[in-house]
Amino acid sequence: xxxxxxxxxxxxxxxxxxxxxxxxxxxxxxxxxxxxxxxxxxxxxxxxxxxxxxxxxxxxxxxxxxxxxxxxxxxxxxxxxxxxxxxxxxxxxxxxxxxxxxxxxxxxxxxxxxxxxxxxxxxxxxxxxxxxxxxxxxxxxxxxxxxxxxxxxxxxxxxxxxxxxxxxxxxxxxxxxxxxxxxxxxxxxxxxxxxxxxxxxxxxxxxxxxxxxxxxxxxxxxxxxxxxxxxxxxxxxxxxxxxxxxxxxxxxxxxxxxxxxxxxxxxxxxxxxxxxxxxxxxxxxxxxxxxxxxxxxxxxxxxxxxxxxxxxxxxxxxxxxxxxxxxxxxxxxxxxxxxxxxxxxxxxxxxxxxxxxxxxxxxxxxxxxxxxxxxxxxxxxxxxxxxxxxxxxxxxxxxxxxxxxxxxxxxxxxxxxxxx
Amino acid sequence: xxxxxxxxxxxxxxxxxxxxxxxxxxxxxxxxxxxxxxxxxxxxxxxxxxxxxxxxxxxxxxxxxxxxxxxxxxxxxxxxxxxxxxxxxxxxxxxxxxxxxxxxxxxxxxxxxxxxxxxxxxxxxxxxxxxxxxxxxxxxxxxxxxxxxxxxxxxxxxxxxxxxxxxxxxxxxxxxxxxxxxxxxxxxxxxxxxxxxxxxxxxxxxxxxxxxxxxxxxxxxxxxxxxxxxxxxxxxxxxxxxxxxxxxxxxxxxxxxxxxxxxxxxxxxxxxxxxxxxxxxxxxxxxxxxxxxxxxxxxxxxxxxxxxxxxxxxxxxxxxxxxxxxxxxxxxxxxxxxxxxxxxxxxxxxxxxxxxxxxxxxxxxxxxxxxxxxxxxxxx
Numbered sequence: 001x002x003x004x005x006x007x008x009x010x011x012x013x014x015x016x017x018x019x020x021x022x023x024x025x026x027x028x029x030x031x032x033x034x035x036x037x038x039x040x041x042x043x044x045x046x047x048x049x050x051x052x053x054x055x056x057x058x059x060x061x062x063x064x065x066x067x068x069x070x071x072x073x074x075x076x077x078x079x080x081x082x083x084x085x086x087x088x089x090x091x092x093x094x095x096x097x098x099x100x101x102x103x104x105x106x107x108x109x110x111x112x113x114x115x116x117x118x119x120x121x122x123x124x125x126x127x128x129x130x131x132x133x134x135x136x137x138x139x140x141x142x143x144x145x146x147x148x149x150x151x152x153x154x155x156x157x158x159x160x161x162x163x164x165x166x167x168x169x170x171x172x173x174x175x176x177x178x179x180x181x182x183x184x185x186x187x188x189x190x191x192x193x194x195x196x197x198x199x200x201x202x203x204x205x206x207x208x209x210x211x212x213x214x215x216x217x218x219x220x221x222x223x224x225x226x227x228x229x230x231x232x233x234x235x236x237x238x239x240x241x242x243x244x245x246x247x248x249x250x251x252x253x254x255x256x257x258x259x260x261x262x263x264x265x266x267x268x269x270x271x272x273x274x275x276x277x278x279x280x281x282x283x284x285x286x287x288x289x290x291x292x293x294x295x296x297x298x299x300x301x302x303x304x305x306x307x308x309x310x311x312x313x314x315x316x317x318x319x320x321x322x323x324x325x326x327x328x329x330x331x332x333x334x335x336x337x338x339x340x341x342x343x344x345x346x347x348x349x350x351x352x353x354x355x356x357x358x359x360x361x362x363x364x365x366x367x368x369x370x371x372x373x374x375x376x377x378x379x380x381x382x383x384x385x386x387x388x389x390x391x392x393x394x395x396x397x398x399x400x401x402x403x404x405x406x407x408x409x410x411x412x413x414x415x416x417x418x419x420x
Numbered sequence: 421x422x423x424x425x426x427x428x429x430x431x432x433x434x435x436x437x438x439x440x441x442x443x444x445x446x447x448x449x450x451x452x453x454x455x456x457x458x459x460x461x462x463x464x465x466x467x468x469x470x471x472x473x474x475x476x477x478x479x480x481x482x483x484x485x486x487x488x489x490x491x492x493x494x495x496x497x498x499x500x501x502x503x504x505x506x507x508x509x510x511x512x513x514x515x516x517x518x519x520x521x522x523x524x525x526x527x528x529x530x531x532x533x534x535x536x537x538x539x540x541x542x543x544x545x546x547x548x549x550x551x552x553x554x555x556x557x558x559x560x561x562x563x564x565x566x567x568x569x570x571x572x573x574x575x576x577x578x579x580x581x582x583x584x585x586x587x588x589x590x591x592x593x594x595x596x597x598x599x600x601x602x603x604x605x606x607x608x609x610x611x612x613x614x615x616x617x618x619x620x621x622x623x624x625x626x627x628x629x630x631x632x633x634x635x636x637x638x639x640x641x642x643x644x645x646x647x648x649x650x651x652x653x654x655x656x657x658x659x660x661x662x663x664x665x666x667x668x669x670x671x672x673x674x675x676x677x678x679x680x681x682x683x684x685x686x687x688x689x690x691x692x693x694x695x696x697x698x699x700x701x702x703x704x705x706x707x708x709x710x711x712x713x714x715x716x717x718x719x720x721x722x723x724x725x726x727x728x729x730x731x732x733x734x735x736x737x738x739x740x741x742x743x744x745x746x747x748x749x750x751x752x753x754x755x756x757x758x759x760x761x762x763x764x765x766x767x768x769x770x771x772x773x774x775x776x777x778x779x780x781x782x783x784x785x786x787x788x789x790x791x792x793x794x795x796x797x798x799x800x
Contacts, residue, residue, distance in 0.1 A: 378532065
């Protein structure tokens, strides 16, 4: 433990996120009361119902929200009581638990409840993302439409994967949405969403620059809670304004010389790999801060539109697919598959002056865990930057072991010290 | 008959020795195909020896430096064997990375630590509806074929592929016959022998296993066995990708139960559905892969019910109960299991679930649970 008393300088703007996301989920929760049809979606497929003015849930966003409001454990408990096994993906269990709570009228936090959808869009980024849609079909008879969204393990596979995904959107998903929601797909509205997304994401990229400064002006945790405006809140009122205010606050910090960590900034600049632990942000912050360690970049946050300048609202479906699968911006290669990860993290280590790597390994979801130990080994040999794996979960507190995490982080900090 | 069964068992119990020898004997390169959906026929048609990757018998040691303990048994066992050099005879490896997340562990680990001369990733889409899906699967198989052609330096002709499909269909037919006889005379083979026969067929050149199977079928048909009418018939289900510990199968049988059929991958699923021999062979292979039954929870099928399929199998075999075998940390199966169990309950079917890990588990606790299960079914 450091003799310096480190403390996080909290940003004010991030307090504005909670009302924005509360409003989003409340609108979805009450949609059926207003006679509206509702969709649920995994992967980034929610943008398509959004374009049609249909309220839509987003699987990972909902799980993050439940984790953030402290509702995850009680919903996961319902899943356990209704048959789900504890090692099953916690996002899957969360959805099954919530659906069972609705079906069996089991009381859980009101804010965690959602309407049972008229259509499930199984956007299969992660192979497990399809299972919750299949489960809801079996239990609730909810219609399903599916889109296969493979990550590319080899760069040369990107063109054919991209073509495949585009065809599925155009030939399968959009016609199904038109049939279920009984209206024409609104391409103009999709363009408008992309236009707004581009504006918000360009501002966010300016905010990212404040991670590069030494000391850094903000933390990955601040960044984590700021994801929604460029993702499931995309195109919604307040998204762009949020990033305008965030950017302004970061600029003020720089002018006044206020670092993310008081008194004088971070001792260790840490790369964080994998999911953001939505239900335990405070806990993890408290594990890093006393040692002067600051998480400043990671793969997960970069998943969402790192190159907004390339978004072209005139070709909304194509540009959306390009943002994940284009060879110039291959999020589904460099950000997802291990071979691409190594090159991508390598760049981040140099660009953000990283001292150590923390690989957050979720015990119930392996999407971001793949080949972690070998990736650490490669990067350590290449850059002399050490790394550790910490085992935990995004939202399930039963899978968080404090002493294991503390010991490994301590070992990492000591290794960094030893090499200095 | 015992001699043939024993030959199959020998292969299944020590695949590394067998494959090292057979490689020398046949002078063929060996390509490891990670279960469950890599179309081996294409590898076979390239004049290579396709081998289905298996869960080894050794405890995981070096593998701990590469994969976490919360990956499934075959993932950890395969990585362990590969990084230790035990799979030195494998010239190539093929991984269907869209089957489950854990298969995604392999490409980088193998490329970095094992460096096989040939490595290929398949993206075979789940069995969703529509022409887009089917054409992508065919395209993926074409890419696979091309990559093998580049590796061997020889074109794979349709004629070779059709011949390979015939050889594999023959294997499916013969294994089907073995199962058919076993359904009528379940006492004829112990469950572990049946599993070892299927595993051996996954490892041996199909031409060789077909010869042995032909002989086995003849001898099984001729053999008379005393029916054990006091035994309770049960159907084991699950155990995706890998073999079950044979001790568990022995235990089931020692508790007064008998297994006339199964729904294992290293079992009846492996030989289900022949490949059509008319038309484009790659399209025929794609069609087999996209077939939704027997239901595989890795293939994104929501409009066919696994529980109903198994209840029918139970009825067909006059069985009284289901034993679900779940591989610990197998997401496709664990996600499906609650609904499977509900279906059994709704239909009043006796069902018990056993979780298996790569490491030896406490047989005593499984024994107690199986004892209760068999008593509940009104057995011994």
